[in-house]
Amino acid sequence: MTESNTSSSASAAAPNKGVKQGLPFVGLPAAEDAAVKLWGVARLGTVSPEAFARQFGEKIKASGSGWDRRLAMLRGFKLVRAEGRQLGLSELGQKIVNSSDPVAQLEARREAIMSLKAYRELVESFNRTALPDPPILATKLQFEYGKTEKFAARAAQSFIESLKHAEMIDPGNIVCKEGVVNAASIVSLVPASEAVEESDQNGDQEDAAEIDRAFEGEASIAEPSEVGPALVERNVKSGKVPNLSLSLTLDLSNFRADEVVRILGVLGFDGRD
Structure with a gap:
């Protein structure tokens, strides 16, 4: 076997790592709970990381993977500010x-939902359309963000819970970027054109990278206090194209042909008898 053939085979066997960043498997409710704990000890001021960590238990330290995830989420949703080594709540x-x-x-x-880069992109892609069923959404997240099936399932559930927490899904399961009240759209206090300033894009990338680092290697485990029950299971193919209607944007331009076939197969659109 030539060197070029070996390289080609290795490339084909390598898993696709996705093209998007910053997807967590915990959502806004968990981040808000952490913000409430920070408020309890810091109020309008700041405290040491150690004082904040103790709000989660006497033996909890301001270090480790759980601490990294917590801070990454607070920063991603723009709920925390740092003054030197001290931590406090941001205005938001x-x-x-x-x-x-x-x-x-x-x-x-x-x-806060629109401040987290990955969530903002998802909301904008689904805005004014029906949110896909959890298994379909999980598959989209799995391949676009290069996550494991379990991680994507938790991430999909957390995203759905976050939208419900912010009342951004109407009774018909339609995603409403500006929010809903009694099934009627309301005007957001944050104009869509100003929700993300161009000067914040670098910060978005940094926050997304921090989230990826914090959640790296955590695909198979989750803290019960941070994640709701994983209700997503892999689709069972019926052997026919499903008789359903959904709004879904899945960017497959960065995948090889064989990967596209596999993704469509997972979604149940391979059309085999």
Whole structure:
């Protein structure tokens, strides 16, 4: 076997790593719970990482994978600020924990959703269309972000829970970027054209990279306090093209032909008898 053939075979066997970044398997509810704990100890000021970590248990330290995930999520949703080594809630974080103003709190949740790069991209891709069923959504996340099946299932569930938490899905399962109230769209306090400033793009990339690092190697485990039950299972193919209607955008331009066939097979669109 020639060197070129060996290289080609190795390339074909290598798993596709996806082309997008910053997908977590925990969502906004968990990040908001952490923000509430930070508020409890810091209020409008700041505290040491150790003081914040102790809010999760006397023996919890400000280090390790769980700590990294927690901070990555708080930063990704723009709920935390750092002053030197000290941590405190950002202005958005202060709004999201303020339950005395439900309207502003709900708007803060929506702003936080749109602050996390991966979630913002998903919301924009599904806006005003029906959110796919969890298995279909999980498959999209699996291949576009290069995650394992289990990781993608948890990530899909967390994304759905986050949209519900921010009331961004109407009773017909339609994704509403600006939010819904009593099934009617409302005007967001954050205009769509200004929700992400061009100057924030570098910060988005840094946050996405931090999320990827924090969740790396955690595809097969999850903390019960951070993740709801994984309800996504692999599709069982009936051998025919499914008789269903859904709105789904799946970018396959970066995959090889054999990978495209495999992805379509997982979705149940291989058309085999």
